[in-house]
Amino acid sequence: MDFVMTVRTWCAGPALVAAALLAGSSACAQADAAWPALQDGSIVLFRHATAPGGGDPPGMKLGDCSTQRNLDEAGRAQARRLGEQFRQRGIKVTAVLTSQWCRTRDTAELAFPGRAREDSNFNSFFGDPSRQPAQTAAALALLRQWRGPGVLVVVTHQVNISMLTGLGTASGEGVVVRPQGQGLEVLGRLAP
Numbered sequence: 001m002d003f004v005m006t007v008r009t010w011c012a013g014p015a016l017v018a019a020a021l022l023a024g025s026s027a028c029a030q031a032d033a034a035w036p037a038l039q040d041g042s043i044v045l046f047r048h049a050t051a052p053g054g055g056d057p058p059g060m061k062l063g064d065c066s067t068q069r070n071l072d073e074a075g076r077a078q079a080r081r082l083g084e085q086f087r088q089r090g091i092k093v094t095a096v097l098t099s100q101w102c103r104t105r106d107t108a109e110l111a112f113p114g115r116a117r118e119d120s121n122f123n124s125f126f127g128d129p130s131r132q133p134a135q136t137a138a139a140l141a142l143l144r145q146w147r148g149p150g151v152l153v154v155v156t157h158q159v160n161i162s163m164l165t166g167l168g169t170a171s172g173e174g175v176v177v178r179p180q181g182q183g184l185e186v187l188g189r190l191a192p
Contacts, residue, residue: 034176034188038091040148042178044190046155047169049082049110050075051103055126062123065102075103076110078172078192083111094150099123099157107172108155122156136163144179 038044053069061067071079086093096115098104099122108116121139125131139160146152161169165177165186172192177184 034190035089037176037187038151040150041146042176042187043143043146043152043154044174044176045161045164046153046174047158047161047171048103048155049078049107050171062100068102071103071106075171079107079110082172092150093153094148096153097122098155104155112153122154122160124157124159126157126159132163140164143184146179
């Protein structure tokens with residue numbers, strides 16, 4: 001089942017990846033313009049900060065960070081800067097959700113200390129693509145309920161953000177969205 005996402009209209013599925021690659025350069029040019037979009041009722045989907053490598057090592061366990069790919073020092077500094085940007089701009093963050101992966105939780109904790117709550121709807125399905133349709137539908141349903149007050153911050157993974165918005169993201173990059181119709185309207189991007 002495909003979900004209509006408005007970026008100016010994206011569809012989840014194979015066309016999504018091709019469209020994201022074609023739109024990438026113009027979306028990046030709008031990064032600074034996205035900060036004003038962070039108002040009551042908006043959502044920002046962040047890819048976790050820099051964690052060298054890709055995927056996770058064999059034998060990865062959710063409850064054991066020593067088995068996972070984790071933030072390096074650059075990633076920890078990136079996460080702290082992220083939170084500082086929100087504080088400097090006076091952006092009211094009401095809720096912070098993360099996947100159960102250590103790198104997403106650590107990103108959220110460094111950026112927004114003591115605020116993060118885990119939500120398995122934002123767990124990576126990189127290693128098990130069969131989970132994507134149901135998980136993306138559940139994440140979308142949760143996001144479509146958000147009305148504020150303030151901003152909802154979600155720290156998740158590139159694959160999740162791609163399926164929800166049609167956009168690829170760099171480590172620490174954010175995509176600002178708001179619920180619209182049956183999907184999400186992309187308002188802009190926040191550079192890492």
